Amino acid sequence: MRAGTVLVLIAGLLPLLGCASLPPRPPRGDPANCRVLFQNYDRAASLFQPYTYSARLDGRSTQTPALSVASNAIISNGCLTTTADLKGLESLQMKLGPRKPAESGAPIPPTAVHVGILTGGFSDAGRATAFFQSQGYETRTIGAEKLGRRLYIGPVRSEGALDQAIALAAEAGFPSAYPSDLFHFWKY
Template structure:
């Protein structure tokens, strides 16, 4: 009973947080810009963090989270295999620490839709000296991250490597 009440409170809090931001919908996200995709990912993260854990007798993925994932896909925010074509042929330029120190920061590189693309992305970043990992999200795909990184130069190098590989919307997230 207490768990159900706390889940409802968290869901209400997440709804309140999302209410403070203008909602992005499919009509405005088709061909979304980088800023729009980043905002959609951030909204997805808020929903994901505060949605109650699914139970056996309920949807495995809450409809609100599925709708947000659909907006990300429809907005062109998900990286497709065609976007990564030729990634393995790029020169390997190691990303090194340089510039000012920054708090440990991870970069959200993007979302891939196949396990093959996930493995390719991890190999690509690891060949450049970056720690790469991914987390699967139902209805969305595998979210690829690199980091944590501790200098401004490493952050920019990782971001640039992501763009060169074909990931269109890399952005830093806090740890």
């Protein structure tokens, strides 16, 4: 066999070898458990806010141990939203059409809803943001080191609007949405 042919064969096999070493994606996490893990992450982030990341000698930053433990629990329990989890997002948007959230039930203080953490970068964040904005919600995303982009919608101002936002998130592929008191970014 000629050297060129061997190199072509090796180059063709390298991607296959690389894929074999990737860890399998954990199965989709239990929504109730994921909500608890997200809330633990929120607590760790708020407790260690000034010290969330520590500088290293090489100029990079690392998460504090508490935040790292919370991040690892979210990852290992399958609580992240991947591109595959959003496969029906655009068709759902077309089915629902544009609309506005309905305020109903008892009033509540303006509340943000943590929808989930997207692993597909700005592309998935853009898709999800466009979906929720078409449904009448303001949106914000925040980067979370080691995890992806956290997506928040709102504000909701009634129990009915909160329930509606959480149900819409679940229908869109985010089964672990919850009201977040950690993050307030709207002018009330």
